[in-house]
Amino acid sequence: xxxxxxxxxxxxxxxxxxxxxxxxxxxxxxxxxxxxxxxxxxxxxxxxxxxxxxxxxxxxxxxxxxxxxxxxxxxxxxxxxxxxxxxxxxxxxxxxxxxxxxxxxxxxxxxxxx
Amino acid sequence: xxxxxxxxxxxxxxxxxxxxxxxxxxxxxxxxxxxxxxxxxxxxxxxxxxxxxxxxxxxxxxxxxxxxxxxxxxxxxxxxxxxxxxxxxxxxxxxxxxxxxxxxxxxxxxxx
Numbered sequence: 001x002x003x004x005x006x007x008x009x010x011x012x013x014x015x016x017x018x019x020x021x022x023x024x025x026x027x028x029x030x031x032x033x034x035x036x037x038x039x040x041x042x043x044x045x046x047x048x049x050x051x052x053x054x055x056x057x058x059x060x061x062x063x064x065x066x067x068x069x070x071x072x073x074x075x076x077x078x079x080x081x082x083x084x085x086x087x088x089x090x091x092x093x094x095x096x097x098x099x100x101x102x103x104x105x106x107x108x109x110x111x112x113x114x
Numbered sequence: 115x116x117x118x119x120x121x122x123x124x125x126x127x128x129x130x131x132x133x134x135x136x137x138x139x140x141x142x143x144x145x146x147x148x149x150x151x152x153x154x155x156x157x158x159x160x161x162x163x164x165x166x167x168x169x170x171x172x173x174x175x176x177x178x179x180x181x182x183x184x185x186x187x188x189x190x191x192x193x194x195x196x197x198x199x200x201x202x203x204x205x206x207x208x209x210x211x212x213x214x215x216x217x218x219x220x221x222x223x224x225x226x
Contacts, residue, residue, distance in 0.1 A: 004157075031212055042204055042216035043158070056211060090157055100146040100165075100208035105157040 003027075004106035006091050012112045015081060021109045023074040023091030032074040033103060034066060035090040043090055049074060081113045116141045116207050120217035127195050128225050135190040135220050137205030146208035147188045149179055152219075153201045161203075164188060175199070200224045 004025045013019050023032065031050050035043035048056035049068040063085075065077040074091055088110050092103040117140045127133050139145050146165050150158040162173025169181040179190045188205060205217040 006157075040219075042219055043214075045213060048211070048213070050212075056213070088155070092158075094212055100210070100212055102148060102160050102163050103212075103214060104160065105150075107157040108155070110155065 004091055004093055004104050006089075006106035006109050008109060009107070010110045010112075012114060013078065013081065014114055015083075017081075018077070018079045020078065021076040021089055021091075021111075023076075023106055024072055025093040025104070025106075026072055027093060027104070028071075028095075029093035029104070030071060030096050031094045031101075032068060033092040033094075034064075034074070034076050035092065035105075037088040037090055037108070039087075047076075078111075081111075083113050086111055086113045116145075116209055116215050118205050118207050118215055118217035120203075120205055120220050122220045123218070124221045124223065126223040126225060129197050130194050133190075133192045133195045133199070133222070135203050135205075135222070137188045137190065137217060138186050139188060139205075139207045140186065141207055144183075145188075147179075147181065148206045148208065148214065149173065149177070149188075149190050150204045150206060151175075151201050152204065158204065161190070195222075195224055197224045197226060 007022045034046040037043045046060045047066045052068045067075040088108045090108045091106040094101040094103045119138045148163045149161040152158045161177050164171045164181045202219045204219045206214045
């Protein structure tokens with residue numbers, strides 16, 4: 001099973017709201033990722049978790065707060081977002097982090113900030 | 115830093131025709147290369163990967179890619195395109211720390 005699930009599929013939030021995106025995988029992968037994808041652009045890496053610890057933060061604004069409560073679950077907490085944060089947010093996972101491995105992506109959450 | 119170039123932003127092919135999507139990379143050592151496909155509003159699906167060994171790699175959905183070190187290329191091919199292949203295709207190279215560097219993508223349109 002190479003499935004990564006993400007909820008919700010769509011989210012509309014105001015600039016003062018607090019919301020969370022959820023990602024789950026049951027492939028035993030120990031690396032998980034958040035990407036942001038704007039229309040007609042490739043995905044941009046935001047965060048990498050390795051063995052439930054944050055290993056890479058690509059200078060993402062603090063209004064995005066990741067969390068990895070266990071090896072199967074990854075959350076992205078959102079607060080005080082801006083309209084330019086509207087995008088498709090993709091989660092991915094990959095096998096143990098030594099070396100380079102393929103990443104498996106979820107279907108994404110389409111976020112609209114009003 | 116590594117980079118990936120996909121020279122074609124859009125490509126249109128007729129259904130049943132052959133397809134080649136171009137990808138060039140910039141990397142000093144042996145690269146770890148990937149092709150992903152993305153349908154509108156969906157996540158990315160891994161088509162194939164190249165790490166080492168045979169330079170002709172077979173993937174899912176009838177796709178293949180050939181690694182050519184001398185040309186720094188990893189072009190994606192399919193002998194006969196189906197209407198359902200219309201999507202955006204991303205070439206990527208793996209970096210230390212298991213990061214992916216993506217190309218800008220190529221949008222494939224299939225005409226009947």
